[in-house]
Amino acid sequence: MRLLDELFPLVEGFYVDLHKNPELSHAEHRTASAVAEWLSRADYEVHTGIGGTGVVGILRNGPGPTVMLRADMDALPVEERTGLPYASTARAVDADGTEVPVMHACGHDAHTACLVGAADLLAETRQEWSGTVMIVAQPAEESLEGAQAMLEDGLFERFGRPDIVLGQHLGPQPAGLISHRAGIILGSSHSYRVRIHGEGGHASQPNATVDPVLIAANIVTRLQGVVSREISPSEMAVLTVGRIQAGTTANIIPDEAYLEINTRALNDNVAAQLEAAIERIVNAEAAASGAIRPPSVERFQSAGVTRNDPDGTADVAAAHHAYFGEDYVIHLPDPFPATEDFGRFGLPGDPQPIPYVFWFVGATPHDVWETAPGDTPYEKMGNVPGTHSPFFAPAREPALRAGLAALTVAALTYLGSDRGSVQGQALPPTAVHGPPPGEAPAADAPPPSGLPDSEAYDSAYLAATPWPAYGEERAKSTHEADMGAMMEAQDEELREEWRSGKVEESTMSADMAAFLDDEPQGPPAGRSYGGPPPQGSAHQAPPPGRDDGRPGSEYPL
Structure with a gap:
């Protein structure tokens, strides 16, 4: 080479x-x-x-x-x-x-x-x-x-x-x-911001509030059934609630909760089905709890x-x-x-x-x-x-x-x-x-040098x-x-x-x-570090040349 x-x-x-x-x-x-x-x-x-x-x-x-x-x-x-x-x-x-x-x-x-x-x-x-x-x-x-x-x-x-x-x-x-x-x-991937509007108050009087934390919790639980109960088993779909945020202290019921939701799919029809389910469930749970106004659902990140x-x-x-x-x-x-x-x-x-x-x-x-x-x-x-x-x-x-x-x-x-x-x-x-x-x-020959001999590999x-x-x-x-x-x-x-x-x-x-x-x-032989816990490996030796600071004369072409 x-x-x-x-x-x-x-x-x-x-x-x-x-x-x-x-x-x-x-x-x-x-x-x-x-x-x-x-x-x-x-x-x-x-x-x-x-x-x-x-x-x-x-x-x-x-x-x-x-x-x-x-x-x-x-x-x-x-x-x-x-x-x-x-x-x-x-x-x-x-x-x-x-x-x-x-x-x-x-x-x-x-x-x-x-x-x-x-x-x-x-x-x-x-x-x-x-x-x-x-x-x-x-x-x-x-x-x-x-x-x-x-x-x-x-x-x-x-x-x-x-x-x-x-x-x-x-x-x-x-x-x-x-x-x-x-x-x-x-x-594909689509990410959504969900904002739930409740009515805050003292933690000792939840009856006088509309608790957005409870609404958010019900939304998270309900969303877990979308893939298993609404998407065909022949399709790939993922729905993840990656962020939930509400309140500032234990004795205050907040007036707002915030969620971020991500979906994955292999075709546009499934992606649209997931989005429709999110909007339906978010609005339905808010309405069921008597939210003071409808929640907002915004798609903020997307790629096909x-x-x-x-x-x-x-x-x-x-x-x-x-x-x-x-x-x-x-x-x-x-x-x-x-x-x-x-x-x-x-x-x-x-x-x-x-x-x-x-x-x-x-x-x-x-x-x-x-x-x-x-x-x-x-x-x-x-x-x-x-x-x-x-x-x-x-x-x-x-x-x-x-x-x-x-x-x-x-x-x-x-x-x-x-x-x-x-x-x-x-x-x-x-x-x-x-x-x-x-x-x-040949079929009965050993694997090339350096390859694992694991049957699974x-x-x-x-x-x-x-x-x-x-x-x-x-x-x-x-x-x-x-x-x-x-x-x-x-x-x-x-x-x-x-x-x-x-x-x-x-x-x-x-x-x-x-x-x-x-x-x-042949492929490089010997051990290389790939995960916890840190151990000795080829990675512990720095590569040739300086590597401190941005590239300069050490990278002559």
Whole structure:
């Protein structure tokens, strides 16, 4: 990995710097400055302040498609408890004026580090491809506002409309594992503010009051039956009351109560059904208790489903499969109920929407995965420190290496050259982890070096849900209707090549082996810290180079 290996210590140091210095949504000033500086040194045309603190980098390199690579920059109001030597101790004032701890508990530091690293690799190898690279560092993903803010600030009008949008997210899967899904990969999310109006008074005379706390309690209890009693068992739905606030002291019945409610769904009909149920129950409970005036219900945060383009997913997954090897790329049988605003860049509802592809990069250290309770992958994923947890500590090197390579490989799947477009073409038989795809291990062979030998990892997760084996009926090997469209997309002959281990017969215009890989490597072995309690690990050694203060000369490009 000539260029990747040369660049990786800088990307790793950049990641550690961001992790130590997280910033809340709409306040990503330091992060945006560091991204802009990196892109400027890599000869990108850089624009800052897009949609608030967003950064856009443009690298025009002859005729060809425009490929947009996106990462989010903001952190969460969480107090870090990982015990990492570069753990965040940052505090900041939130939108409500409250001082809160701040942590990169959702992997946005890794997303941003991989974004600038991929931008650098593409700039260094521009002689191998043709087209335009559009780098987008987005603010305020956690509040689901950043993507729309950048669009409303003229992102596509000012810098050009991309032909494809690519993005990735750290996931709870084993570190280095790439997970794809055509169609819906993430659910929608809607958040509501509810204000209940009662009539306050002395706690000794509740009969002279209309108690908004009791109304709120009845609303919370009643809402718990919506999913189980009103939504079809065949649908996915989540309804959570995440905030309830009322009163100032024990001996006063307040005159107002406040709730915040969040819903998740995989289609608009279910989302609308949940919203209608919230409004009906809130108003009915207030009326039943004799509230002095109707409550207010306001939707204040919203994002639709993330729906991957089937053809684009087929192309990117094929390229990832060819590059990483069959043991490191899987198909997700089910969507995640989590939500992103990434899909807004696809312009849903537009007469000409933009196709996009979004995938997961596993971040759980292998030792943590192997020892996590559970007999199935989904049980294990529920028992490892995940995103939004104060113990979320990705396996730094394998996750960053996989994310950096995955984003670069995906971009090169679309960028053309004087030998024609490489869209849909497989990459050379090289691998970041494990054997080349043409040298898949025999069925009875041990797992590749460094992989856990846990049956739940090796069999249930990698054997049960990967892309279909050669000759296997595709419709029977998946659990989703849209996989047929994905796997029957263009370039079926190419897909047969990488399934049967003949990828060396195909060509590509950007020789990944020349600038991402010299020799195949196995996955990083050894223990990595991934959750409580803090223990010795690879994470306790700081990465190469200085990591104190914002990036400067320690990140020469």
